[in-house]
Amino acid sequence: MRGFLASSIGVTCAAALALPLTLPSSGARAATQDAHPPAVRSAESVPGSTQSLPLTPLGSDRSLGGASSEQGLLRREVRPFSLVGVVWDDPDDELHGSVQVRTRASGTGTWSSWQQVETHNHEHAADPGSEERASGKVRGSTAPLWVGDSDGVEIRVRGEAPRHRASAGSPAEQALPSGLRLELVDPGAEPPPQGSTPEKPRTPALTAETAASSAVNADLAPLGAAAIPALSKKETESDLIAARGGPDEAAGKARPYVGPRPRIITRNGWGANEKLRERQFGYSKTVKAAFVHHSATGNNYRCSQAGSVLRSIYRYHVKSSGWRDFGYNFAVDKCGNIYEGRAGGVAKPVLGAHTLGFNTNSMGIAVLGSFGYSSPPAAAVNAVARLTAWKLGLYGANPRGKTYLKSGGGNLYKKGRNVRLHVISGHRDGFATECPGSRLYSKLGKARSTSARYQGR
Template structure:
């Protein structure tokens, strides 16, 4: 374990140098990008696209001065095919206080949907205020993305809301810091014009994302033909090379016994090797890799960023809606990934892992599934934590049992690698947010909901209420 942790403690390293010192598993073969043939390093086509359309004013509110518009949008129009929508704006510190609604037309049918709401508060899923990613100058404000399926027409309306009409998101939480006894100490100030209800944020644009075609399944190549991987794809795969062969579509599951023995071997030492100290770790679940869901590795930043350890897991919902089939999960992930990077300006996919409604587990942000990869999932608490997003919206819909079970299986393994008890609590230092001041040492569940660290409705009250079951199942899988 010492070598495993030493490879990723507090560093940001070039992809070509980020070869893992992780847990060995049977059948895995460590291959570096340098060992590939020129054919294997040939360029891949870039899948997907984004249409970015500026919104127009539907009127002005003269009482606010300067003719500032409180309603913007686009009337029905035909566009190139897309499957996911979102709205972005110039300043990430501005909030879109109001409502966003969209209608879309299913491709080739002429049938328009009813108006659908888009979750407007997405800034809490982001890099910490002082993080290098936040200071890149590329970050934009953004709504949550909404999956609408294959569409070729769109209509949108965005309406501002007066400050007195808005409610504190923490009031929707009810359980704010109930497990820690810490009172809500801090509320974000309403310093910007948008926060004061004077106008909508500047630079509103509608983002229409096409996820691109599904990648060919592994094994579909002619027999003996080498797989062509770009250097970026090879690097993203190489950090998992001790868990699966280079270019694998999935990291295979391991039994609990094999997972334990691999962890003992990684830790070293005569007592552990003799089997005198068995670790509390769950069996490694099957994890679909970034290559498996078709991530275009040319979109993200080349470097990987790591934190020191993993003390907690934050559970989220993607707020992208439940209207997808599990066979479409790769398309949903590619769309969210493109939206996070190209539209919102993040360095990579925000979450460390994703789970679909059928319980499939996916690798999220690049850097290695067993490593403490620094994500952008819980504003203020990305350091020493991992983020898991269930694809869907669970404010009014119950999460499928398969998804809750997947959270338990994933956390039993991932937290077990770092000695964390899923039933326990831990302390994380706040990097700043609307619930805890910067520098506050906060006691949190080892498996927490997003709302435990930030005043937000995420992961939806229906999913949040299932976290107790996830904790107990995860602990049982660890052998506790």
């Protein structure tokens, strides 16, 4: 494997990307960050913004303060935003009830109908007891909802008794979590145009944070590249054999079951602001399984807007929910484009915050959209198959097989239990949730068989 040294920004970023046999061990941190970060970072230098508005009691609950069962905000004009969500103080509290929002399209005066925000109650999060979970920054949060360019908002949140506690004697309403706030996220401007070759670096001068995020992919694409190019199956196999045994031993190695590497749009390609995330990278030991999610952000986006959707989710995960970075390892849009998610290297076992209890030794893939009632496009399902065929293949995993993961704690499996799961699982297989939506979940069998076929099984 070849090494890489980045010195054009006045700092040294070591980027020795090693494939499965020499990847960082569990809990390891990659020392690829700049040693001298800027002392002061002005708000103007950070693209995008977040408005955080406290909710207040509505209707007859106005005199009850924080213990009310219905809170919200009446119609109001606000600064431009494109994504909404609700957060609260204690990440262990659950919001049982409904969250509805309507928005005004920027510059039109036209208000949308009421839209439902998914109250997914911490199933997308870092594992209990993990460093990320124990940071003191994490908040409870709903799923984010993409609403497009907007400058007005109205919201209502109503508490309801949890379904599993409902009985003839139980209250119909329940007090809401404390500290409810409406988060309005502006994704910021699109990155500058790329030119005709998207795999080329975006700019000759990168910030230290962007260089560090890019350097961990240095064996796959040039520093600052907007995309990691696709490889044929033969090229992918040759690279993997050489990485495991070196050129002198490659001829004697068995052909690995690995799919062709798909084209992956990098964090630099979708415009991630690397100053938002925590500076260090976190890793597991391996990748034994992939959990498929839907982002629950709705389906009203164009594929040309996917970068804006990702930047909005990223900001919501970090600034609003208190996570260390984007939660998922990868994202896929409705057109089948694949995006790098949490920083640390697309070929490495980066520790995500996607499936509470099962983040270790797994990866999370979020298909952008909501698929409880809408069917996922075939291009998106195929992209999941292509991505898993490559990434799982690097670690010797059979997409049609099953594996064991140890639970870190959740609402389906107690902490410490070894659970047998599909190598390609849906989020609901590890946690009691609707995610990834019944329509996407029903497509996972096809994704498994297609992924295995790409691997040559």
